[in-house]
Structures are given as C-alpha cells and as structure tokens.
Amino acid sequence: MSGLLIAAPASGSGKTTVTLGLLRALRTRGIAVAPGKAGPDYIDPAFLAAATGSPCLNFDPWAMRPELISANSALHRAGGRMLVIEAMMGLFDGAADGSGTPADLAAFLGLSVVLVVDASRMSQSVAALVSGFANFRADVRIAGVVLNRVGSDRHEAMLRRALEAVGIPVAAVIRSDKGLALPERHLGLVQAGEHAGLEAFIEHAAETLSTACDFGLLLRAAHQNIVRPSAANIARLMPFGQRIAVARDIAFAFCYEHMLLGWRRRGAEISFFSPLANEAPIADADAIYLPGGYPELHAGKLAIATHFHGAIQAAAEKGVRIYGECGGYMVLGEGLVDATGTRHEMLGLLPVVTSYEKRQRHLGYRRVAPLAGSFFDRPMTAHEFHYSTIVSEGEADRLFAVKDALGADLGTAGLQRGNVAGSYMHLIDLAGDKV
Numbered sequence: 376m377s378g379l380l381i382a383a384p385a386s387g388s389g390k391t392t393v394t395l396g397l398l399r400a401l402r403t404r405g406i407a408v409a410p411g412k413a414g415p416d417y418i419d420p421a422f423l424a425a426a427t428g429s430p431c432l433n434f435d436p437w438a439m440r441p442e443l444i445s446a447n448s449a450l451h452r453a454g455g456r457m458l459v460i461e462a463m464m465g466l467f468d469g470a471a472d473g474s475g476t477p478a479d480l481a482a483f484l485g486l487s488v489v490l491v492v493d494a495s496r497m498s499q500s501v502a503a504l505v506s507g508f509a510n511f512r513a514d515v516r517i518a519g520v521v522l523n524r525v526g527s528d529r530h531e532a533m534l535r536r537a538l539e540a541v542g543i544p545v546a547a548v549i550r551s552d553k554g555l556a557l558p559e560r561h562l563g564l565v566q567a568g569e570h571a572g573l574e575a576f577i578e579h580a581a582e583t584l585s586t587a588c589d590f591g592l593l594l595r596a597a598h599q600n601i602v603r604p605s606a607a608n609i610a611r612l613m614p615f616g617q618r619i620a621v622a623r624d625i626a627f628a629f630c631y632e633h634m635l636l637g638w639r640r641r642g643a644e645i646s647f648f649s650p651l652a653n654e655a656p657i658a659d660a661d662a663i664y665l666p667g668g669y670p671e672l673h674a675g676k677l678a679i680a681t682h683f684h685g686a687i688q689a690a691a692e693k694g695v696r697i698y699g700e701c702g703g704y705m706v707l708g709e710g711l712v713d714a715t716g717t718r719h720e721m722l723g724l725l726p727v728v729t730s731y732e733k734r735q736r737h738l739g740y741r742r743v744a745p746l747a748g749s750f751f752d753r754p755m756t757a758h759e760f761h762y763s764t765i766v767s768e769g770e771a772d773r774l775f776a777v778k779d780a781l782g783a784d785l786g787t788a789g790l791q792r793g794n795v796a797g798s799y800m801h802l803i804d805l806a807g808d809k810v
Contacts, residue, residue, distance in 0.1 A: 378458030379518075379597050380413070380486040382466040382477050384504060388493040389523040391419055391564070392555050393547075394461040396580030398426040400588065401457065403581060409456040411448075413477045414463030415740070415758035415803060417629035417667070421567035422557075423461065426577050430632045433803075434460055434484075437475020437740055437780070438756035439633075440807035441483065442609045447633055448484055457597055460486065466508060466515075470740045470780035474809055478515045483810045487518035487596035489546055494534055495524035502537040509543055518596035519546030519589070526551055547588040554579055562669075562760065568625050610805060611637030615696050615750045616662020617644065624649040626677065627703060629667035629801065650706070651676055655686030662696045663687065665703025667801060671731040671763060674711045678719035691724050691795050698750060699797030701761055704789070705729045707797045712766065724795045726769025734762040743775040743800055746787065750796055754806035759799050774798050 381394045394410075401408050410423035410431040415438060420431035432451050434444050452458045462477035466488065469476035481488050490508060494501055501522070509517045520543055525531050531548050538545060549555070557576070558565040567573055612634055619638060621630060627650060635645055648654040651673055656663050670677055677683075691697055699707040704725070710718045712730035738760050745751040774789030774796050789798025 377485045377487070377597060378409075378452070378460065379593060380460050380462055380477060380481045380488045381491060382462035382481075382488050383491040383493075384508060385465045385468075386463075388491045389549075389555070390461055390491040391422065392557065392580050393491050393521055393523065393549070393584070394459065395422055395426045395577050396584035397588065397593075398423060398459055399577050399581035400584045400590075401459070402427055403585070404590070406594075407454065407456040409452040409458045411451065411458060411460035412463070413460055413480050414475075415760070415801065416463060416563070417631070418563045418566055419461060420632065421628065422564070422573070425567050425573055426581075432633050432636070433631055434480055435475070435803055436477070436480040436483065436810040437470045438758065438803035439810075440609075440804055441810050443611065443633070443804055444480070444483065444810060446609050447636075450636070458484075458486070466490065467511065472780045475740070478512055479810045481516075482512070482514040487516050489519050489521060489593065489596070490517050490543075491521045491523055493524050494522045494530070495526065495551060498530065498533040499537040501534050502541050505538060505543050506541045509541065517543055519544050519592055521545075521547045521549065523549045524551045525549065544589070544592055546592050547584060549583060549587050552583065555583065562762075566625055566628055566669075568628065611640065612755070612802060612805060614638040614641050614643035614662070615698060616660070617642070618646070618657070618660050619643050619662040619664055620646050620648055620656030620660035621664045622650050622666060622703065623647040624651045625668070626651050626670050626673040627666050627668040629701065630664075631801075631803065634802070650680055650683045653680040653682045655682055656690065660690065660695060662698070663690055665697070665699040665706055665797070667701030667703060667761075670702040670706050670711060671713055674713045674719040675717075677706060677711075678721070684722060687722055688724065694794050696750060697724065697795045699725075700801050701759075701799050704797035704799060705763060707795060725790045725792060725797055726771050727790060728766040729763045730766045731763045733764065735764050737761050737799065740780040741785070741800055742778045742780075742782075742806060743788070743802070746773055746776060748772055748791060749774055750791075756803045756806055757800035758803060759801070761799055775800060
C-alpha cells in the first residue's frame with residue numbers, strides 16, 4: 376500500500392478537518408493508519424495523532440533529505456498501515472525558491488492526491504480549478520476531489536455536473552457546518568491539548584466523512600503501489616546527550632517526532648518534564664532540550680516556577696548540555712516581555728531579552744551552519760516562525776551562520792555560553808539533496 380496525500384488549492388480549504396475525519400473514520404472501519412504532516416508544522420500533527428492514537432511524523436520535502444523521508448515512511452507504515460499525509464498550504468506551494476511542495480512529496484512517495492476544494496463561493500468554475508490542478512504535473516495523480524462547505528442539494532448538483540467533464544471523481548461532499556471549524560491563534564490552530572472538546576470534534580468530523588465519503592474510491596487510490604521506500608539506518612541529527620530530558624507541555628509542544636525517533640535509534644534515552652507544572656528534568660540527564668511553543672502566553676507562570684528554574688540552573692552549573700529552540704530560546708534568556716508590556720524573568724542562562732509586545736512575523740526555511748564551539752558539527756536545514764523580537768543581546772558566542780531558502784545570507788543567529796545554547800531556528804534535518 377502506498378497511501379494518500381490530503382491537499383488543497385490553498386490554505387483555509389478545510390484539509391485538516393477532512394484529514395481528521397478521514398483518519399478516525401478509517402480507524403473505526405478497522406483500517407490501520409499512519410498519520411503524517413507535510414512541511415514544518417508542530418500543531419497539526421498533535422491533532423492527527425489524537426485522531427488515530429498513533430504518533431504523527433513530519434515529511435518535509437524541502438528540509439528533509441530524500442533518504443530520511445523514505446526511511447520515516449517505511450518505519451511509520453510498517454505492518455501494512457495506510458499512510459495518510461496532510462499537506463501544507465496549496466498543493467504546488469513550497470519554499471521561497473519554489474521547491475519542497477506537497478506535490479513533490481506525493482511524486483516521490485507515490486501518493487495519490489485527494490484535493491479538498493472550498494466550494495462555498497463557486498459553482499461551475501470548480502471544473503476549471505480542478506482541471507488545472509490535475510493537469511499541472513504529469514507525475515502527480517489527483518485521485519478524487521472533496522467538495523467542502525457545499526451549501527445545498529442544488530449547489531452540489533451544479534458542482535457535480537461541472538466536474539463530470541473533467542473526469543476526476545468526487546470522493547466526498549461535505550456541507551457547510553460551523554461545528555467543523557477549529558479555533559486559531561497567531562501560529563496556527565489552537566493546540567490540540569488546549570481544545571477541551573477535541574474528541575467530540577473528531578467524532579463529529581468522522582461521522583460527517585462516514586456518510587459523505589466514497590471509501591472504496593479512496594482505498595483503491597491508496598493502493599497505487601509506486602514506491603517502496605527503504606528503512607535503511609540512515610544518518611540523522613545526532614543526539615547531543617545520552618539521557619535527554621525534553622520539556623513537554625502546552626508551552627513547549629513544538630517538538631518533531633522524527634527527531635526524537637532519530638535520537639532513540641542512536642541509543643539515546645528520552646524523558647519528559649513539564650516546566651508549567653514546575654517540574655525538574657530527571658536528575659541524571661546529561662542533556663536538556665527546551666523546544667518551541669507558546670511561552671509568551673504562559674510567561675507569568677513560567678517566571679514563578681522556582682523548582683524548574685533552580686533545576687535547570689543547577690544542571691547548567693554541572694555542565695549538562697542545554698539547548699533551546701524558539702520558545703525554549705526565549706526561556707533560556709534573561710527576560711520575556713509579554714503582549715501587555717510586562718517583563719517576566721526567565722532562566723538567565725543566555726544574555727538575551729525577547730518581547731511579544733510589538734509583534735513582527737519572522738517566517739521561512741533556513742540553512743544553518745554551526746559556528747566554532749557549537750553542539751552541532753554539520754550543516755542543517757531549519758524553519759523559523761515566530762512573532763517575538765529580540766530587545767537586547769549581551770556578550771556570547773554566536774551559534775549559527777544562516778541563509779534563507781534562496782541562499783541569501785541572513786548573518787548569524789543564536790547564542791551559546793559554554794554548555795548552554797539556543798536560537799529561533801527549529802532544526803529539521805542534516806543538509807543534503809532535496810526531494
């Protein structure tokens with residue numbers, strides 16, 4: 376079995392809701408599924424994992440080497456599981472250089488594409504839209520269309536008649552339903568862990584898909600066996616310790632599952648702790664990882680988590696390697712200014728003060744090269760996405776030399792003081808060829 380890529384012409388078409396409903400409906404039918412998310416996303420994978428009860432891996436055709444995508448695909452769908460990947464943005468949207476699109480991923484892995492179309496503001500024009508997407512690339516196969524946010528029986532009939540001439544079958548028709556909308560905030564959807572009614576929402580989406588979807592069509596499309604990726608023991612991002620304590624709660628939720636998988640495959644032991652619950656990492660950790668998330672929304676609580684502060688500061692004094700990404704970097708700093716302009720004292724291990732008071736978006740793929748003395752020894756791909764800004768920086772070694780997706784020099788980023796380091800970059804993979 377190959378699998379499916381759930382894509383759309385553009386963001387906001389409803390592909391996350393469709394994917395959630397489809398995954399749960401397939402699982403209810405006794406079909407083992409392996410959820411995936413295309414691109415550098417932390418939030419959607421948590422929803423997809425909740426729908427299936429299985430971890431969701433990222434598949435990033437710009438930032439990941441082909442061998443990592445192949446290996447993760449084979450490992451993830453072991454035992455005959457059906458791989459269902461939710462795309463990012465539009466099917467042919469990629470990085471600033473135009474590469475790394477969901478279409479590239481579908482072509483590489485041999486995935487049939489299900490195109491989710493927001494039909495709420497169109498009728499016969501749907502045929503031109505779907506025809507254009509179906510014929511844009513010969514190596515990308517659109518197996519079916521999900522007509523989303525359809526208004527009425529009459530509206531559905533017009534859409535179906537228009538699509539008959541295109542020759543692309545309708546896989547599902549979903550009526551407009553306010554109960555199928557997920558709340559959002561500045562980095563995307565409100566996190567799965569904060570959605571009190573998530574299980575009911577997923578069940579509602581699954582019931583909707585169960586009555587609206589042609590499962591026979593989708594299962595036949597998923598059996599297009601084009602590629603058999605290898606599960607070779609490939610090179611991955613190396614763990615920076617043997618016993619790595621990872622911060623994990625709603626303030627530190629942006630951690631790639633494929634990175635933890637790679638660390639475990641290299642023999643590292645992973646444990647978790649919650650800074651928001653004022654927890655300390657395990658006492659014998661030789662490395663501590665503070666991933667990104669939303670510390671700006673919980674800065675007051677983090678500032679008074681004295682047990683957490685004391686444990687991390689004591690670990691730094693003992694020589695434990697401590698690394699923070701984006702939100703974790705902000706918490707490693709001296710202070711964090713929230714949206715109201717209030718400064719909250721952070722760990723004080725790196726000489727940086729960040730602010731969320733005046734928001735400025737920083738977004739894009741990055742190529743980073745470690746500078747002298749860094750934890751890392753090879754060039755890597757990364758993604759940057761945050762609204763906070765740096766208010767001040769003190770004396771410390773710089774961590775990375777950075778270029779954007781077009782190769783433009785962005786200077787240096789991140790700080791390191793001895794065994795403590797961090798930056799706004801979310802590391803993804805070792806640098807190499809792209810899909």
